[in-house]
Amino acid sequence: MRLAAAAAAIAVSLAGCSFGGAPQTAVQTPAETAPSPATIAELSPYYGSYVTAAGDTIVIARLGWFFDFQSSAYRTIYVGQSPGEFSIGCRFLVPLPKCADLTFTNDVLTVRDTAHSVTIGHRVANVATDVSIPAQGAQLAGTITEPPGAGTRGGVVIIHGSEPGQRYFYDIWVGLYTSLGLAVLTYDKRGNGESTGRYPGEFPTTDALQIYADDAAAALAFLARSPGIDRNKVGFHGGSQGGWTVPLAISRHPGAAFAILVSAPATTVDQTDQWAGYSGGGSFMPSQSNDEMLATVRATHTGYDPLPALRVLSIPTLWLLGTNDRTVPTAACLEILSGLHKANLTVQMLPTGHGLLVNPTGLMADDDRSPGLAPELVPKIGSWLHAM
Numbered sequence: 112m113r114l115a116a117a118a119a120a121i122a123v124s125l126a127g128c129s130f131g132g133a134p135q136t137a138v139q140t141p142a143e144t145a146p147s148p149a150t151i152a153e154l155s156p157y158y159g160s161y162v163t164a165a166g167d168t169i170v171i172a173r174l175g176w177f178f179d180f181q182s183s184a185y186r187t188i189y190v191g192q193s194p195g196e197f198s199i200g201c202r203f204l205v206p207l208p209k210c211a212d213l214t215f216t217n218d219v220l221t222v223r224d225t226a227h228s229v230t231i232g233h234r235v236a237n238v239a240t241d242v243s244i245p246a247q248g249a250q251l252a253g254t255i256t257e258p259p260g261a262g263t264r265g266g267v268v269i270i271h272g273s274e275p276g277q278r279y280f281y282d283i284w285v286g287l288y289t290s291l292g293l294a295v296l297t298y299d300k301r302g303n304g305e306s307t308g309r310y311p312g313e314f315p316t317t318d319a320l321q322i323y324a325d326d327a328a329a330a331l332a333f334l335a336r337s338p339g340i341d342r343n344k345v346g347f348h349g350g351s352q353g354g355w356t357v358p359l360a361i362s363r364h365p366g367a368a369f370a371i372l373v374s375a376p377a378t379t380v381d382q383t384d385q386w387a388g389y390s391g392g393g394s395f396m397p398s399q400s401n402d403e404m405l406a407t408v409r410a411t412h413t414g415y416d417p418l419p420a421l422r423v424l425s426i427p428t429l430w431l432l433g434t435n436d437r438t439v440p441t442a443a444c445l446e447i448l449s450g451l452h453k454a455n456l457t458v459q460m461l462p463t464g465h466g467l468l469v470n471p472t473g474l475m476a477d478d479d480r481s482p483g484l485a486p487e488l489v490p491k492i493g494s495w496l497h498a499m
Contacts, residue, residue: 145206146189149175149197151279153190158279160286161220161232169220169232170286173279177213178286183483185468188213203468204479235259237289242337244298246329247322249308253298253330254278255337258289265344265368266294266337268330270360271323272351273313277304284348291493296334301326315352315380317415324359331364344368346426349375351439351465354430358420369499370428371492374436374465377421377444380414386440393437393464393475401442408440421451428456429495431488433463435473457495461485 167181177186186199201210214221218234244251278297302310311319335342346369349357354375389397432441464473468481
């Protein structure tokens with residue numbers, strides 16, 4: 112079973128199409144043809160965070176995503192008629208009817224909605240430094256991205272899901288955490304991108320998770336030693352399969368100050384597989400009831416078990432789960448985490464599927480039609496970090 116990385120992945124309220132809400136009714140004319148999704152090469156010159164006069168942040172991700180912090184609108188970006196011109200629809204993977212045009216000119220993002228309302232965002236001067244992280248049997252190619260301004264700051268290391276991940280997969284999270292004043296370390300998974308070493312594969316065997324945990328611990332140690340970083344304020348962010356990796360990594364690096372886990376399983380590998388199998392990983396609605404599925408999940412105890420690592424987890428940890436997740440049995444995870452009775456562990460549920468997109472069914476098809484990420488996502492992470 113494959114645990115994908117949480118969609119990250121956050122404002123303008125555009126009059127012609129309400130970001131974060133239902134779009135106005137629009138008719139697609141026969142002349143309209145669906146535009147092509149923007150490629151990494153086309154978006155790389157414009158990647159980054161843009162701040163509006165009202166203080167909203169919009170992130171442009173190289174994988175082709177637009178994220179508005181204030182409205183939580185999360186959209187796929189499509190190519191326009193000329194260089195620097197793009198468009199977004201009113202749903203995540205629905206290009207038409209068009210919701211807004213995006214134009215990039217000299218570090219300025221102009222967003223024009225279909226009613227000609229205009230919002231301007233200026234690019235944030237984040238500083239990105241490419242680094243090489245020594246790990247056991249590998250050199251991990253990474254990037255430390257820091258918000259502008261002098262002074263010592265905390266940091267966060269982004270830990271992969273199950274995919275053969277590269278740094279640019281996590282642009283949304285880089286935008287979020289730099290907006291909160293943290294330095295962010297992302298790295299190519301070993302054996303992928305520019306990282307050396309052997310790729311252990313997607314399936315979360317105990318051996319593979321041990322390797323990933325060692326790499327994560329090495330990355331955190333590297334960030335803690337970096338100039339301008341407060342070594343007492345560095346932590347982890349882990350999505351999906353990263354929820355198995357991060358607690359293991361924390362046991363290897365006792366200096367970790369916090370952990371944020373999203374769509375992350377507290378169940379065993381086989382329990383998680385069992386749950387995902389009922390819906391084909393979110394491809395169709397299960398024929399069994401929730402009670403029937405959860406009973407089978409509770410009776411399954413094989414595969415890697417994160418419970419020993421969770422029992423000794425003592426640092427402040429925020430765990431965000433989707434109520435409608437078809438990949439991770441979040442109701443069972445909530446039972447496990449609540450049963451630990453840990454004051455350092457904050458568990459909160461969001462009305463989403465596995466990808467953190469607002470989704471009443473958790474099916475992948477409804478992720479595609481979603482208006483955006485959970486509106487609670489950015490405020491919950493920001494307020495939790497502020498209060499920590």
